[in-house]
Ligand code: ADP
């Protein structure tokens with residue numbers, strides 16, 4: 001795909017293995033995610049999707065194999081993990097907002113603390129991000145006053161405040177009431193248009209089909225299929241994907 005030897009993918013995963021004790025959760029995953037690409041990670045429960053994502057920002061340390069973020073080997077001892085995490089934002093199923101901070105303070109906290117951004121600039125950028133996720137008017141309230149969908153949008157804004165090049169989403173809508181799923185997916189859809197690289201674990205098949213450039217189908221810790229959505233959702237190659245889709249659709 002890229003003949004230029006100097007090209008660095010946003011993410012390159014090379015023969016990634018991860019075990020917890022005797023449990024082999026990831027068993028040799030290799031793939032690349034290009035800059036600005038949006039990949040949806042799909043697969044049965046327990047297939048290793050969360051572990052795969054968590055390895056990309058070293059929330060889990062790979063048992064073996066390599067992960068390169070923009071060419072830098074994050075499994076190397078020399079790598080500054082905090083630097084990697086600044087550049088690779090993550091949004092989880094549960095929001096983990098700071099309950100004792102206002103919405104705006106949740107968003108401005110890390111840039112001020114970690115990046116030494118001035119209070120004024122953090123506030124300006126924070127308000128901009130809150131506008132983008134449709135929550136500018138909630139800047140001064142506390143998370144407990146927000147709906148689940150609103151909390152998740154704040155979590156996305158908070159993650160974006162660090163200006164990551166890569167965003168990882170682990171089932172960001174799975175814990176939400178159905179009527180709130182759409183507003184979060186809309187925010188994520190907007191984000192796909194900004195050129196940021198995204199890896200999204202999701203069970204929202206319609207969304208994956210609409211926004212993803214590629215579908216990575218995990219089965220038993222292996223990358224069983226890597227296809228564009230047009231192919232994956234109409235004519236998947238692997239039988240496990242077929243069975244999975246029959247259940248989901
Ligand atoms: P998925 O997100 O696809 O549902 P996970 O990556 O969460 O799958 O989990 C894959 C397997 O690894 C499961 O069997 C799970 O119980 C196990 N697992 C995940 N995290 C840990 C951990 N920290 N310690 C032990 N086992 C774990």
Ligand code: MG
Nearest residue numbers: 049050051171
């Ligand atoms: Mg999971």
